[in-house]
Amino acid sequence: MIRIAASLAALVGLLALHPASAQEARAGVQPDGTVTAPASRVPYSDLTSPEARAFFPRMLAEGAKAPPITAPIAESRAFYDRMNSDRAARMQKLYPVTIHAQTIAGVGADVVLPANGVAPANRHRVLINLHGGAFLWGAHSGGLVESIPIASLGRIKVISVDYRQGPEHTFPAASDDVEAVYRALLKQYRPADIGIYGCSAGGILTAEAVARFIHDRVPVPGAIGTFCGSLLDLSGDSAWVAPLLNGQGVPTHHLGIGDLPYFRGADPNDPLVQPGRSPALLAKFPPTLLITGTRDMALSSKVRSQALLQAAGVEAELHVWEGMWHSFFSDPELPESRQAYRTIVEFFDRHLGHVARPRRLHADADGGR
Template sequence: MNRVLPVLIAAFASLVPMLAHGQSAPPAKQAGEVAVPAFTAPYSAFASDEARRLFVRDVLQPGLPAGTEIAAARAHYDRINSDRVTRLRALYPVDIKETTIGGVGAQIVTPRGGPSKANAQRVLINLHGGAFLWGAGSGALVEAIPVASVSGITVITLDYRMAPEARFPAASEDVAAAYRALLKTHKSGQIGIYGCSAGGMLTAESVAWIAHQGLPRPAAIGMFCAGATELSGDSAVIAPALTGQPVTGPVTMASLPYFMGARADDPLVAPVRDAKVLAAFPPSLLISGTRDFAMSAVLKTHQELVRLGVEAELHVWDGMWHAFFSDPEPAESKESYAVMARFFDRHLAH
């Protein structure tokens, strides 16, 4: 991720400091706790040179301070993502059209010249990241452009409702409304859904919500740098330290304004809480990096899907950070786009 990472960590954190980066660790107090001394961690020897350059230039740099006004934060990330969109469009030619689907604002991103005959009826719904606070518009295009170009499949990004203007389940309702509209012209087996970070969480929540509404499930989904559970586990502690950020304790849904008032044990919030809900998931692609604070949530989601017999494919890139493929230059980003394209090509009906 980059300059966005520090604010996302603050947004996803439970605000209980456990270990200040660069300082000696406190003695262990609870069973299983380990006091880790300060040390210098080298960057991954397996990462590409371009990834290393971006890691130094962006990831290790401070971002906006926590508590920044939402309008200023949205404008800040829009500038970052607009720059990425320019770079992406130079590498991955697409056509973009503004529209409304099921009453939800959307952008239709198609491969330049349109999809092939084989992909004419296939469509992917993209749910952008941004802590359920920002990311609409340019942030959505960052996730949609390379996938549409590499896969040859039309991608529809949704401008779902976010906090602070809206609360759960507003975003799930918006996804279901757009999905219901698409079902008038497409079979469910021709539709896939994917998202990164908050969009990855929303993808899982939307599958649960779609089933709750009695709609047929999509053909396949992608949960990237997030999963069907809270952002907890080892990576919530280790990954921030490996990206030069303060380390915080386990994450709760309550730390995100969008989930204010929602129950953490509600399977429509965290589908991993209900085996019956999770067992009904379609084939799922999960992607993360070893320096992604959401990696443990991704691993846990994959573990539970496999345990329940759901087809689940997991890819983790060494040294990569949260939403690393937002920048198109590293080899790891190009590899991830190819993985996404192959997965949806394999599972979406013609």
Template structure:
């Protein structure tokens, strides 16, 4: 029935993609296509999309010297954090917790009464290579301000200087310290991109250490599964790049040198028994995010294991889209995050 409906619709729709052939394994060969930007995205997103693509084209390749990448993304994220601070007032300070550096972000209007016994741990993105401090502020400022809650962003060890499980160990150290001041059910952990992956790894690590699990977590634009699926091929095309010969594997990043992709502490998706113990999980992605398929797969696995997994997908949005605060979609994402932790922490 679905195939008939699709065929009938195609007869009345403009043909933007010419299918040259369908392979036996399901692969599809197409001609060059013109793909319109999402009709469901906001005018602000439509205007910002070309600017985002242009800015991204200036990024150094992953193979560039690490200092070059860190400088580039620090400038990018510092600008974002400055813009966010004007929209979402906060105060920030550096604090060492259990020997680990952190950025503590507090709402300028004060912590809400209901959140005085709650805290969020943020794990910043950046390919396990960059993102400390400025990237952490980008992910923490709107949530701390809108949620009126304390956010502690962990400056975890990254590659290439450090390898797995260094970051998980750092999160564990901070988490243990916060457990002395907050009940586990009142602690949330969240992150975007590499931080979303690390959030899943950290929960698996916490479970392996027989610590109480946090009250809720958020894995955004990266989750508990390795990168694979349609979005690894389609998202680059939707963002103006050629479709790759194959997906870029997370396990190939310098941080995972020597680690095994089959290890549940690297990818918790490998263990249904482990996922049964996961706390309520919020998953966020966009249809132009190369990690979308892995995020969808992660939600399906968590649900199958009996975990409480809530998924939100924004049409036309790219990887880490809410790092730029001016779009309505970003504000919607912040509201979803704040509401989720408000509903789940303490239960």
């Protein structure tokens, strides 16, 4: 695990490129800076755990079975529910919890509690989880994957929200649901005692939800976590390099907000869609934890998001795991996953319940230091 500022984006994957022959080594650079390399061999990182090195090929093989994003939604939801249900079952053996369904402000949710009880220090705290899944799938089982280890290790109540998704619903339906749940919890908890976090689509939604709270003049939570998705659309070096490092080749087009049915008709420049586009909005964000890996297509977006938050005067803590892929901590057996869980638990433990300190805004809101 490494902890860095915004200077890592250009490094992902570059040092591992080994041409198979002199002929294949003839790379080119186009006038716009595009680099071409006819064929390359990219070994998996030798800086990861032995467990990760053994798991990586199996993970890629399983991922290759996933339906394309254009597949019928029922097919995709069934595939990911099987995958996430298996992960959740494995997690419960390692991280004992109790789970029950609850409706909060008309929105469905799964409430996850540590089997050995909420810690005394956390009786007045709560975490809200916003699951991943491209704003298309991930309800229930995907949310449990993100909630079980955190609830158990942190001995804290976690509420995973079943927010509305595409293709049936479009932006801002999910933000509406999160705000409804959050407002209901504000009747029981102080804002400073509430944390919100999510992975992938859930990381994006976490940022969107905070932007929505600020827009609607609702007090922001004590701290948030945006994992494998953050304040900006997926772009930058990692959007092109990560698919190569994950055995998919270099894409001709990288997946972005405009490809997701949930954002059909939404303005990508709207700060409620991409909060990173508004320095004034970011200045009001709470302390933020950002998590990603060097083989995550969201790495560049995460690095840039951390820089923008820091430029806006927000405490933004970025952790990048070597050799790890998008949502790597969904599989609980990896040492890197255990490190990520501990990082999440410790971050919220440090920040929840504290009164926000005045922030000094940086003069340069473009991410510079």
